[in-house]
Amino acid sequence: MKLYHGSTVDITNIDFSxxxxxxxxxxxxxxxxxxEQALQLAQYKAFQYGGxxxxxxxxFDEKKLSDNSLEVLKFDDYSKEWxxxxxxxxxxPNGESVHNYDIVIGPIANDRVGVQVRRYIEHEISLExxxxxxxxxxxxxxxxxxxxxxxxxxxxxx
Numbered sequence: 001m002k003l004y005h006g007s008t009v010d011i012t013n014i015d016f017s018x019x020x021x022x023x024x025x026x027x028x029x030x031x032x033x034x035x036e037q038a039l040q041l042a043q044y045k046a047f048q049y050g051g052x053x054x055x056x057x058x059x060f061d062e063k064k065l066s067d068n069s070l071e072v073l074k075f076d077d078y079s080k081e082w083x084x085x086x087x088x089x090x091x092x093p094n095g096e097s098v099h100n101y102d103i104v105i106g107p108i109a110n111d112r113v114g115v116q117v118r119r120y121i122e123h124e125i126s127l128e129x130x131x132x133x134x135x136x137x138x139x140x141x142x143x144x145x146x147x148x149x150x151x152x153x154x155x156x157x158x
Contacts, residue, residue, distance in 0.1 A: 003031035006042030008051035026097025028147035075106030
């Protein structure tokens with residue numbers, strides 16, 4: 001399968017030290033199977049930080065997701081379990097992932113996650129409202145988190 005990463009940098013070597021902390025599934029490398037979504041993210045990054053949009057494309061053998069060589073967690077839809085997982089990763093005290101999965105697959109959270117987390121922590125909203133507010137505004141779009149060197153080694157840049 002092809003996976004895409006929108007950026008302003010041509011990424012030939014994935015470097016976890018450049019990954020941002022406290023993301024949906026933890027600190028790692030995020031990709032999408034939706035080419036258009038990744039391209040839009042690249043364009044947004046170029047607008048926000050300067051530079052030109054670059055669509056990094058990788059090949060990944062999806063059979064690896066079920067051959068027991070990797071620790072994989074998959075969320076098929078927005079759920080309480082998914083929201084709890086996003087919540088604990090977004091609130092990791094040291095910014096690192098709070099799990100040991102090689103790959104996590106699941107829906108993308110709304111861009112305003114930080115606001116929703118604060119509202120939930122301060123008991124301004126219920127868990128149900130928190131979950132609803134985290135849903136991505138453009139419908140269910142899945143992200144692929146690669147969080148270990150083992151997982152990254154299975155991506156082939158094309």
